[in-house]
Amino acid sequence: MHIKISCLQMDIAFGNPERNYQSAAALIEKAMEEHPDIIVLPELWTTGYDLTRLDEIADQEALRSIAFLQTAAKKYQVHFVGGSVANLEGKRVKNTLLIITKDGTVTHQYDKVHLFKLMDEHLYLEPGAEKGLFLLEGQLLAGVICYDIRFPEWIRAHTIEGATALFVVAEWPSVRLGHWRTLLTARAIENQCFVIACNRSGNDPNYQFAGHSLIIDPWGEVVAEAGDQEEILTAEINLDLVNDIRKQIPIFEDRKPNLYN
Numbered sequence: 001m002h003i004k005i006s007c008l009q010m011d012i013a014f015g016n017p018e019r020n021y022q023s024a025a026a027l028i029e030k031a032m033e034e035h036p037d038i039i040v041l042p043e044l045w046t047t048g049y050d051l052t053r054l055d056e057i058a059d060q061e062a063l064r065s066i067a068f069l070q071t072a073a074k075k076y077q078v079h080f081v082g083g084s085v086a087n088l089e090g091k092r093v094k095n096t097l098l099i100i101t102k103d104g105t106v107t108h109q110y111d112k113v114h115l116f117k118l119m120d121e122h123l124y125l126e127p128g129a130e131k132g133l134f135l136l137e138g139q140l141l142a143g144v145i146c147y148d149i150r151f152p153e154w155i156r157a158h159t160i161e162g163a164t165a166l167f168v169v170a171e172w173p174s175v176r177l178g179h180w181r182t183l184l185t186a187r188a189i190e191n192q193c194f195v196i197a198c199n200r201s202g203n204d205p206n207y208q209f210a211g212h213s214l215i216i217d218p219w220g221e222v223v224a225e226a227g228d229q230e231e232i233l234t235a236e237i238n239l240d241l242v243n244d245i246r247k248q249i250p251i252f253e254d255r256k257p258n259l260y261n
Contacts, residue, residue, distance in 0.1 A: 001139065004236045006036040007213040008045075008083075011202030011230040012171070015050030017057055021068060027232060032076050034234045038136070041083025042200040043146050043169045044095065049204055051124040054093045058086035062096055062109070070104035077102045079136055081167045083198070084112065084145050092126040097143045097169060099134045108134035112145040113154065119207075121147075133158055139165070139239055146170040149183045149197075152190065159191040160252065164242040168197040174228070177210040189220040192245045192252075194237050201230045218245045 008027045013019040024045060031039055046065055047057050059065050065085040073080055082098035087109075095112035111128025115121040132143040142158035142165070149155065149168055158166065166187060172180045180199070188195040194217060201211040211228035215235045224235035246252065 001137070001239045002236055003038060003137070003239060004034065004036045004234065005038045005040060005196055005215065006031040006034060007040045007196065007198035007215070007226070007233040008042070009199060009201050009211055009213045009226050009229075009231050009233060010042055010045055012042070012045055012048040012200050012204075014048045014204040015053055015057055016048075017046045017059075017064075020046050020048075024068070025072070028072050028076070031232045031234070032078065034232075036078060036234060038079045038081060040081040040167060040196060040198040041169065042198050043084045043171045044086060045083040045200070046085045048200075049119060049171060049207070051120055054086050054088070054124055058088035058093045060088050062087040062098060066098060066100070066106055069098060069100045070106075073100050073102050074104045081143055081169070081196075081198075083169045087111075089126075093124060094126050094128060095121070095145060096128075097132060097145055099136070099143060101136065107136070108132070108143070110134075110143050110145070112148065114147045114151055116147040131158055133161060133163060141165045141167065143167040143169070146172060149187055152187065155187050155191060159193055163193060164239050165194040165196060165237070166191065168195065170197065170199045171207075172199045172210050174208045174210040177212060180210055180212065181214065184214055184216055185220045185222075188216040188218060190251075192218045192249070193242055194218060194239065196237075198233075199226075201228060218242050
């Protein structure tokens, strides 16, 4: 099954949802020139890492972000791995990934499980407790957020159930660009799946972000890679390749889970 994917490597405006919705709308319109099947946005694309003001600027139950993506999905007939947004539920804020189909259906929401203490996420965000598995066009896929990729057992918990592609949305800093590329490549090889990773570009008052969104095949080969500036990364993948590779080297059959704990 061939799928064309566009990753929107946004330069996110710090703490400015209005500007970010405008930027996202413009990038979505431009991405549709390539007629993708799926558009992917980065982590916290509505607010950036303005964590201390999330009680003011977070999206109440993600309703505005959902409505924004539903409108675009139906207008352009495109699916969204809608990045993640600061999602205010009661008095708690979660970092929530949104999956929206081209008919506007919210098919899944995933709350970031692993919070990154170096960026104070644990002080302002509530961790999730469920997997990021979802169905799209009859395919079982998975979505995770940024720091999650440092936990191979969490990624394997998704691919052991059959996920053929892993979508990663992130605000990964430039100082650890080498880790970004290495970890994503490892996750692709060890899980024999496609990895579609959408990072942000630009900077905020505290961090410079790496960009370098990546689409990697199940052999660990880079299909497409962005630079460090705002851009749209588009590539076509063939999900049938996953089953072919899993048959060639049957790692899922050869596991010894009774020895791993």
